[in-house]
Amino acid sequence: MLTKRIIPCLDIKNGRTVKGVNFVGLRDAGDPVELAQRYTTEGADELVFLDITATKEKRKTLVALVTDIAYHINIPFTVGGGIKTVEEIEEILKAGADKVSLNSAIVRDPDLIRRASDAFGSQAVVAAVDAKRVNNHWEVFVKGGSEATGLDALEWIQKTEQLGAGEILLTSMDRDGTKSGFDLDLLKEVNSRITIPVIASGGAGTIQHCCDAVKIGNADAVLAASIFHFKEIEIADLKAAMAAEGIDVRIFKELTD
Secondary structure, eight states, X not given: OOOBEEEEEEEEETTEEEEEETTEEEXXXXXXXXXXXXXXXXXXXXXXXXXXXXTTTTXXXXXXXXXXXXXXXXXXXXXXXXXXXXXXXXHHHHTTOSEEEESHHHHHOTXXXXXXXXXXXXXXXXXXXXXXXXXXXXXXXXXXXXEEEEEEHHHHHHHHHHHTOOEEEEEETTTTTTOSOOOHHHHHHHHTTOOSOEEEESOOXXXXXXXXXXXXXXXXXXEESHHHHTTSSOHHXXXXXXXXXXXXXXXXXXXXX
16 A cells, blocks of 8 residues: 655745745745755655746746755655646756646646646646635636636546546645645545545644545645644654554654764
8 A cells, every 4th residue: 555645835936935824815934945855854755846826927937946946855846836838847847846736727728638648657747726615516726726717626636637647636725724624525525536646735734634634535645834834743743643543654764874
């Protein structure tokens, strides 16, 4: 059985790490290169870098910053934000990313998923979905959560798998930054419909929330930001608690002389 992954997320604006609540009210959370290095030494399994205003500001992800972070870490690294073409995906991968996260661009051009997975393999293509509960269903939002699409999130996620996405980064906009727990209903619904891994995002506030996302929501990985940035939860403590609950995780052992 594959181990469950713990993934810190660096939301980037103007070259700095930021964090908000429900996609608004952003505050500074530190230097992204320093945070990336810290998470590598603390035993994070992967890292996600999202240039959260790239699409809204109609510009490309900060390639130089991606290169800098990749140079300083030795764990898998996913990059997203403003990536619109196969050529831009190639540029990001050559800069040192292992995977790209695609959101607004694939809603506009779903075939980009197929072209990207054909060119680089499905394992390099992460379909990021920002879902918000609207009436009795979940709807897909784009442009940093600022624009409704009318797409049913569950149907859209199934389509991304069919087109060749290798993983889903699923963010509950209702829970984002609230620290009230992941949307377990959403996670269960998504995991009942697809076979590719699902990263749970939005709502992490306690160790138990992360355990529940895996055990109840069937998530393959849990992604969080502020609880790690501000050291409210240590990655080692989280992994130890998950292991104690019978969840298979990679326990990090720092090398000593």
